[in-house]
Amino acid sequence: MNSPNAPPPIERVLFTAEQIDARVREVAAQISADFAGRELKLVAVLKGSVFFLTALARHITVPLRVDFLAISHFTNQPGAPGVVRIAKDLDDAIEGEHVLLVEDIVDTGFTTRYLLQNLAGRGPASLGLCTLLDRTSRRIARTPINYSCFEIPDRFVVGFGLDHKQLYRNLDCIAVIRPE
Amino acid sequence: MAIISVSGDPGCAHEDLARAIAQRTGCELVTRSELEEMIAADFGNQQIPDRAWPPLLRSAIGRLAVNRHVVYSLEGGERLFHGFPGVLCVLLIASPARRIGAVMVDRQVDREAARRFLRQREIEVLAECKRRFGRGHSRLHEFDLILNDHQQSPEMLASVVEAAIQSRGLLEQGTLSAAAEAQVQFLARLQLAKFGLTPPDRAPAERNGFGHPTEEIFARLLDFYRIEWQYEPRSFPLQWDKDGHVMEAFTPDFFLPAFDLYVELTTMKQALVTKKNRKIRLLRTIYPHVNIQVFYQKDIQDLIVKYELAERASAH
Numbered sequence: 001m002n003s004p005n006a007p008p009p010i011e012r013v014l015f016t017a018e019q020i021d022a023r024v025r026e027v028a029a030q031i032s033a034d035f036a037g038r039e040l041k042l043v044a045v046l047k048g049s050v051f052f053l054t055a056l057a058r059h060i061t062v063p064l065r066v067d068f069l070a071i072s073h074f075t076n077q078p079g080a081p082g083v084v085r086i087a088k089d090l091d092d093a094i095e096g097e098h099v100l101l102v103e104d105i106v107d108t109g110f111t112t113r114y115l116l117q118n119l120a121g122r123g124p125a126s127l128g129l130c131t132l133l134d135r136t137s138r139r140i141a142r143t144p145i146n147y148s149c150f151e152i153p154d155r156f157v158v159g160f161g162l163d164h165k166q167l168y169r170n171l172d173c174i175a176v177i178r179p180e
Numbered sequence: 181m182a183i184i185s186v187s188g189d190p191g192c193a194h195e196d197l198a199r200a201i202a203q204r205t206g207c208e209l210v211t212r213s214e215l216e217e218m219i220a221a222d223f224g225n226q227q228i229p230d231r232a233w234p235p236l237l238r239s240a241i242g243r244l245a246v247n248r249h250v251v252y253s254l255e256g257g258e259r260l261f262h263g264f265p266g267v268l269c270v271l272l273i274a275s276p277a278r279r280i281g282a283v284m285v286d287r288q289v290d291r292e293a294a295r296r297f298l299r300q301r302e303i304e305v306l307a308e309c310k311r312r313f314g315r316g317h318s319r320l321h322e323f324d325l326i327l328n329d330h331q332q333s334p335e336m337l338a339s340v341v342e343a344a345i346q347s348r349g350l351l352e353q354g355t356l357s358a359a360a361e362a363q364v365q366f367l368a369r370l371q372l373a374k375f376g377l378t379p380p381d382r383a384p385a386e387r388n389g390f391g392h393p394t395e396e397i398f399a400r401l402l403d404f405y406r407i408e409w410q411y412e413p414r415s416f417p418l419q420w421d422k423d424g425h426v427m428e429a430f431t432p433d434f435f436l437p438a439f440d441l442y443v444e445l446t447t448m449k450q451a452l453v454t455k456k457n458r459k460i461r462l463l464r465t466i467y468p469h470v471n472i473q474v475f476y477q478k479d480i481q482d483l484i485v486k487y488e489l490a491e492r493a494s495a496h
Contacts, residue, residue: 074404083200084405085335108483110405113285117193118333120281121274127284138479141407142439144288156482 008158008168009178015150017172020160021055023149027130028059031100031147039063041097045115046070046088048104051161051169052132052149056102067091071111084114095123100146104161105133109141116143132160133174150174182207182249182350183241183264184341185257187318188272190301191279193334196406197272197327198253200338203403205345207249211408213437215240215252223377230311234260235371242364249351256309258322266350270341271323275330286438334406394447394480395433401483402436410435416470418462430459432472442472445480 015023031040040062044053046069057066070088099119106112112129120127130147137154152174158164159171168177184201188194195211202209218240219228228236238260244250254260258269274282276298283294306316320326325344327337345351390396390411402409413435419428432442444460446453453476460474475483 074401083203083335083338083403085333110401110407114405116285117282120285121278121329123277123281138473138475138482140436140439140441140443140473141405142288154479154482 032061103131113141184251200334235368239368
């Protein structure tokens, strides 16, 4: 555990708070235009996507609802769940609704593919994906991304919801951390 | 022995269910492509008549079931071991909306295209089953368990199948005895003889001997996300001598059929990967249709950090 007083091990800032704000506004405007005249449901994945969801939702101008889900996470420990499953499901059904899955980062695409498959099976009128960060260099599962704020290099990043050992989610920028 | 057959209409998550059952019960998952590769390894490029497939599949699965419990997902698979003790046949059904939704995501197409694709697949599967088994449609009474995946995850459904396996004591009865396997092979040989095919006595069925612990972790990660994988299924010749003998080849670590993608993991330091990079460049030049993704040491370290594999699970 890092010392509470230790500064974040930031190597460099990739995107400042101002850059993030400007880009989120652009993407929100695009979403508002695409869904004009319709009602939208934003579905965010706990926990990392919450910061992006709130920033995005504030700038979207069409009527919208939000809902959350969480999934089990992979661990190599004995006795851990063997396959991915929904750990916290949506509160409401999405059948017939226009749904936008909001992700903090799409990396290998494993998690996003699983979530999209799961949501698609619930009969939404449409299903799209909006991500804050898109790291294409490690993509395995091809994932259709409708809205992406930033493409990032092959580095481990934190901030704006992304963590390292649950820390640094509250950074207002997106930064590369120094490897330990 | 336990031989678990999992079937379902196109667009059902029956392969995911088979994988989840394997995870929960410790049975070994045998995919359709693995079975087809076993048969191809036995018979090379020899043309296999359609009606020879059932005894060939029985022979291949029988050989695997000698020293492990097996779960397989195959269209018409419930007909392979009908009446055998120790066999559980599971059918997964799903609403058209759910199946269409799955195709929309998998193939990244709109609803109408998904509907057309599904219809086409249904026609193809029916035709294949008819050619191979003599009839297209399955008969419901041939299944021991019929599950509806509406609002239920493969994990939940797998727990139902696990309960059925336990209630019948399938795992406690041991794997296929030598005598029973001999009977399976004898019957298969008898049926195959009229097609001029002779299966081998024993398959070299030991699989998944990973070359590095990282590969095993990666395989578990793929299992976690229910992504079908094959370990080192193919070598690609890269250089030949003047007589056509292969001088150099490259064998990627994994093949992921769902994405038509090979994955190579390298744990060497970045400075030492030059030779491997050269091979990968050559592979991409000689086989431009082959998709390959390389994970370098840094990528693997990031995955280890992301999933906190050295310590505990985390939510990123």
